[in-house]
Amino acid sequence: xxxxxxxxxxxxxxxxxxxxxxxxxxxxxxxxxxxxxxxxxxxxxxxxxxxxxxxxxxxxxxxxxxxxxxxxxxxxxxxxxxxxxxxxxxxxxxxxxxxxxxxxxxxxxxxxxxxxxxxxxxxxxxxxxxxxxxxxxxxxxxxxxxxxxxxxxxxxxxxxxxxxxxxxxxxxxxxxxxxxxxxxxxxxxxxxxxxxxxxxxxxxxxxxxxxxxxxxxxxxxxxxxxxxxxxxxxxxxxxxxxxxxxxxxx
Amino acid sequence: xxxxxxxxxxxxxxxxxxxxxxxxxxxxxxxxxxxxxxxxxxxxxxxxxxxxxxxxxxxxxxxxxxxxxxxxxxxxxxxxxxxxxxxxxxxxxxxxxxxxxxxxxxxxxxxxxxxxxxxxxxxxxxxxxxxxxxxxxxxxxxxxxxxxxxxxxxxxxxxxxxxxxxxxxxxxxxxxxxxxxxxxxxxxxxxxxxxxxxxxxxxxxxxxxxxxxxxxxxxxxxxxxxxxxxxxxxxxxxxxxxxxxxxxxx
Numbered sequence: 001x002x003x004x005x006x007x008x009x010x011x012x013x014x015x016x017x018x019x020x021x022x023x024x025x026x027x028x029x030x031x032x033x034x035x036x037x038x039x040x041x042x043x044x045x046x047x048x049x050x051x052x053x054x055x056x057x058x059x060x061x062x063x064x065x066x067x068x069x070x071x072x073x074x075x076x077x078x079x080x081x082x083x084x085x086x087x088x089x090x091x092x093x094x095x096x097x098x099x100x101x102x103x104x105x106x107x108x109x110x111x112x113x114x115x116x117x118x119x120x121x122x123x124x125x126x127x128x129x130x131x132x133x134x135x136x137x138x139x140x141x142x143x144x145x146x147x148x149x150x151x152x153x154x155x156x157x158x159x160x161x162x163x164x165x166x167x168x169x170x171x172x173x174x175x176x177x178x179x180x181x182x183x184x185x186x187x188x189x190x191x192x193x194x195x196x197x198x199x200x201x202x203x204x205x206x207x208x209x210x211x212x213x214x215x216x217x218x219x220x221x222x223x224x225x226x227x228x229x230x231x232x233x234x235x236x237x238x239x240x241x242x243x244x245x246x247x248x249x250x
Numbered sequence: 251x252x253x254x255x256x257x258x259x260x261x262x263x264x265x266x267x268x269x270x271x272x273x274x275x276x277x278x279x280x281x282x283x284x285x286x287x288x289x290x291x292x293x294x295x296x297x298x299x300x301x302x303x304x305x306x307x308x309x310x311x312x313x314x315x316x317x318x319x320x321x322x323x324x325x326x327x328x329x330x331x332x333x334x335x336x337x338x339x340x341x342x343x344x345x346x347x348x349x350x351x352x353x354x355x356x357x358x359x360x361x362x363x364x365x366x367x368x369x370x371x372x373x374x375x376x377x378x379x380x381x382x383x384x385x386x387x388x389x390x391x392x393x394x395x396x397x398x399x400x401x402x403x404x405x406x407x408x409x410x411x412x413x414x415x416x417x418x419x420x421x422x423x424x425x426x427x428x429x430x431x432x433x434x435x436x437x438x439x440x441x442x443x444x445x446x447x448x449x450x451x452x453x454x455x456x457x458x459x460x461x462x463x464x465x466x467x468x469x470x471x472x473x474x475x476x477x478x479x480x481x482x483x484x485x486x487x488x489x490x491x492x493x494x495x496x497x498x499x500x
Binding site for chain 2 (some may be wrong): 011013058082087088089091123124125126128129175237
């Protein structure tokens with residue numbers, strides 16, 4: 001049976017998922033997507049994601065590819081998926097890609113955003129998508145510390161590799177900025193280690209609170225000091241996975 | 251027993267409430283607030299809100315007053331309330347007001363915002379706080395129509411009065427603007443009729459979709475045409491209730 005390979009860009013609210021990757025008897029994004037594809041096509045389809053978001057982490061632009069014998073237009077499949085998928089997952093775009101394309105290995109970069117609400121009282125309207133920090137944060141110091149992350153570096157201080165792989169990654173962008181009461185931390189790299197974003201954010205928060213200097217943050221990166229604790233998942237969002245394609249997925 | 255009157259500014263996520271006003275055997279904002287006040291003070295306290303938000307409507311700045319014999323500082327009561335209240339309600343500020351102050355009758359204006367996400371696919375990350383509309387919307391026409399709402403007018407076309415009261419209200423601000431894929435509708439008036447904001451938004455949407463001209467919108471206001479349907483509650487937020495006070499509540 002002739003199949004074609006498709007790339008889906010997914011948005012999901014991670015609150016009620018135990019992460020992206022399929023697990024038995026647990027609600028996962030991959031599991032819901034494979035179930036929807038089976039319901040629509042009748043095929044047993046395996047989905048390959050660009051990576052694995054942890055339990056509670058959100059995504060605005062996760063990439064995932066799969067092979068299908070689907071014969072009708074992609075527009076019909078796209079609409080059917082959004083009709084069948086639960087309301088906390090949606091397919092934002094669906095395109096055909098070459099048979100050797102991989103949502104994981106063809107990805108040029110992953111961009112994450114961590115959102116902090118920096119105000120004294122907790123916020124019922126923001127808590128689902130942000131971490132509330134009541135102490136004042138020095139975002140200029142946090143941004144200065146973040147600059148030392150840019151470039152090809154060993155990030156072993158901030159995370160573990162998937163399967164004994166090396167811990168060198170290339171960071172393209174690292175920025176901390178204030179937008180009213182929000183503090184936005186943007187990180188973009190070719191790939192990330194397990195828990196790396198949340199451990200970097202936890203360590204940047206020590207800088208923001210004055211518990212760690214910019215120089216000491218650099219020492220953490222050099223493994224001369226221990227990193228801060230990982231921050232909770234609700235503030236984290238996988239904003240985009242970038243691919244080089246003739247047709248843009250968005 | 252000597253009591254003092256306090257004004258609380260409340261933020262809440264309306265998703266899991268059956269509105270603000272207390273009702274037997276239903277989860278309401280007023281009910282939760284009175285329960286928390288009783289747990290902390292031991293007093294049976296009646297709370298008076300600036301108005302009643304419907305089931306599912308959010309608030310970033312609802313005003314509510316109450317009388318209490320509380321003797322310790324307001325800071326202690328404020329912290330205790332935020333510790334005892336469920337995570338979907340928070341007290342943003344708490345101040346003492348004169349004994350003749352009323353959260354309802356002393357309010358100078360109420361400001362509401364209705365948020366629309368105007369894109370072709372549904373959005374899991376936005377659906378809790380916005381209405382998704384896939385058809386293109388002419389926001390310039392919507393804004394032009396909204397201008398005819400400004401001033402002291404009979405808004406009977408868009409809502410019913412509370413208890414046979416008159417339907418004249420004064421609109422101070424009416425604006426429709428686009429911010430990326432979001433369309434923000436801001437309305438501020440001295441007071442609003444039941445369902446008035448959601449019926450105005452429903453009618454403005456007809457203008458945005460080209461089903462009603464700006465002139466025809468004006469005819470609706472003049473009761474020469476019927477208003478559009480009321481829109482769902484999740485896009486609506488009571489942003490602020492404004493008071494004239496020596497001390498600012500924020």
